[in-house]
Amino acid sequence: MNLRGWLRQQLALPRDRHPLYEPDIWLLCTLFVLVMFGTVMVFSASFPQSVRETGNGYSYLFRHLLWLGIGSLGFLVTSLVDYRRWRGLAPLALMAVLVLLALVLVPGVGVRLWGAQRWIGVGPFTVQPAELAKLGLALFFAAWLSKRGERLRSFREGLVPFALLLGLVVGLVMLQPDLGSATVLAIIALSMFFLAGASLSQLALIGGAGAVGFVALALGASYRRDRLLVFLSPDQDLFNPQSKLLNIGWQLAQARLAFASGGPFGDGLGASRQKFLWLPAAANDAIYAVIGEELGMVGCAFVLVLFLVLAWRGYRAARWAPDQFGSLLAAGITTWMVAQALINIGGITSTIPFTGIPLPFISYGGSALAVSLTAMGIVVNISRGLVPRRVLTKSRHSTSQMQAASAPGRHPSVLRPSLRAREGAGASLGYHAVGRSFGRARRTGERQSNGRPVSRW
Structure with a gap:
């Protein structure tokens, strides 16, 4: 592999790409x-x-x-x-x-x-x-x-x-x-x-x-x-x-x-x-x-x-x-x-x-x-992976959608994506409810990255 190919390989992003926000x-x-x-x-x-x-x-x-x-x-x-x-x-x-x-x-x-x-x-x-x-x-x-x-x-x-x-x-x-x-x-x-x-x-x-x-x-x-x-x-x-x-x-x-x-x-x-x-x-x-x-x-x-x-x-x-x-x-x-x-x-x-x-x-x-x-x-x-734009524009969603999102047992994916899916994709943190759950998991060492604890955070 030549130098150009090696550099391209090193600079390549992993497949679990996450969006960038504000x-x-x-x-x-x-x-x-x-x-x-x-x-x-x-x-x-x-x-x-x-x-x-x-x-x-x-x-x-x-x-x-x-x-x-x-x-x-x-x-x-x-x-x-x-x-x-x-x-x-x-x-x-x-x-x-x-x-x-x-x-x-x-x-x-x-x-x-x-x-x-x-x-x-x-x-x-x-x-x-x-x-x-x-x-x-x-x-x-x-x-x-x-x-x-x-x-x-x-x-x-x-x-x-x-x-x-x-x-x-x-x-x-x-x-x-x-x-x-x-x-x-x-x-x-x-x-x-x-x-x-x-x-x-x-x-x-x-x-x-x-x-x-x-x-x-x-x-x-x-x-x-x-x-x-x-x-x-x-x-x-x-x-x-x-x-x-x-x-x-x-x-x-x-x-x-x-x-x-x-x-x-x-x-x-x-x-x-x-x-x-x-x-x-x-x-x-x-x-x-x-x-x-x-x-x-x-x-x-x-x-x-x-x-x-x-x-x-x-x-x-x-x-x-x-x-x-x-x-x-x-x-x-x-x-x-x-x-x-x-x-x-x-x-x-x-x-x-x-x-x-x-x-x-x-x-x-x-x-x-x-x-x-x-x-x-x-x-x-x-x-830039910490402040999703949708959090800032949640007010655009209807009242019924917001109520449905907060109702017990109902978590529409458009407002509250699956925590398991977000962890597996390595995506950036979003919505406050997910962030709180994610924070508790992180503080107790439950969050994993390739089977390893992420950090002392």
Whole structure:
């Protein structure tokens, strides 16, 4: 079979095709608000640095909009293409990611910035393979875990291959080094492993090994030990001119000043003083501090609410996905966005030790923005199997039909299709009565897909 034929076979949909309906409007609106809010804040936070570097206050904004356009195109494609088409390409995607993670370590290929070699130069732009690894890992584990069935609980066929593959990807990322991205990758994989039905003993074993490895990595480099020292030190040491923490914790000290200056309602959009070369990476990892200074606690709470809504709708899509592959994929991508947001916000507010990682959809563009939008397009596509159009137009049916549908023992197929038929076809969930029955079956583990439990949902 030639390459063209193989690709056609991998992209072919299974015979149990399900209809697509309206996308989740809550999810779409939340993404739109996050992206637009992020664009405004990137322009505000990057203006001083943009003027200093290029003499043009709009240069960062233009580059952000370019990456936003690339991400929007990826979002459009993945939101319209049936997500099950990506299942056959998951192994190929993972292999491509592993190659890129290896290439970034090659001298002359990888671009070294701020003491780390995490990027590959593509013309005037740089691409971060670790961001692509998050999507590739989610795709692969969704496809692989959905095929394991009861073998997932086996030590040899479940835990060992999972741990080896995760260790390989995380190890390549740590060689750059990038502890923040490695942590997010581990969280994505472990959450999917749990939802796929892994036993508690497996989770305890791999979680314990991961915790030991995390501590070893955190203490294995001097700059990481310094970050832990800053996190554990009292505030006055960060502002004491005689303290060695003044330089180590400079970014966190300036972030705290930004939050304190903003107060409840902020100094006003564009009025931040810390972004004028006091706060390092103001448009990137530290943009949440700029939000706190300009928009105050209200602006920070607004961002948190947006990510809470994103988590709600993303996990809702995962719970009601038509099959286990879609369920695991939506859960993995949603966990990725929420975990990365919490790590960024927790780090810059000194709630957890700081590690450099962008705030999804809000930090200055680049490959992180483009890949995140592309990934969320898949979640939107999965959500299109959850809101059937007929539910929204049920009022068109006559009163007698509605009464007949609700009468005991009478379930006209035009309004309430057979649950058994819908399960066998792998169709998306429809009508509320069927959805409730289906939800009860799913919570008790009765729903099956090819004879296997679908997920922990």
